[in-house]
Amino acid sequence: MVNLAVFCSGNGSNFQAILDAVRRNKLKATVAVMICDNPKAYALRRARRHGVPIVLIGRDAPWGVSTGDPRKAYEKILVRILRNQRVDLVVLAGFMRILTPYFIRAWRGRILNIHPSYLPAFKGAHAIRDAFEAGVKETGVTAHLVTEAVDAGPILMQEKVKVSQKDSLESLEKKIHRIEHQIYPKAIGQFIKNSLGGRNK
């Protein structure tokens, strides 16, 4: 079975969608660990409820490293944890920390992300708001591989979402999240089948 590490910083609704898909046997994988950088994240509660092991490493934790790049020190710990947990695939689900090339190289081709726009449109941390304020008639959701270029890795799955005249920012957010929850588990499953083939036998 493929071992996933899901990275979250906040609500964790995509994490929940992944847990539900695993429970329903729609996604053939195990959530081996949830990595979190925010002690207040609701995602932690979801993990506890489902008995998923949690690794909480806050952004300001003293990692026992007094010299060098603190981001790399943070990521070195992450890499070690993922190896110990025998993780096959890193799944970013609202993780609000940009990973450095060090981490991306260590997990090259095995990091996925979900982004709330129809990439390449509206990259960045405020994609839903940016699309709404731009007054576009449609935006969307994209599951993609993570590379060094932020929100620009190879696209795995995309779906468009119409913005109606009646939409508020909140209603658009809801629509987008609903689609994310549908396509992310599917995209992960498809990626496992196509690119990690054999590990599920």
Ligand code: GRF
């Ligand atoms: C989602 O909109 C996702 O596209 C973006 O961050 C948000 C996370 O939401 N990367 P949640 O924590 O999964 O509810």
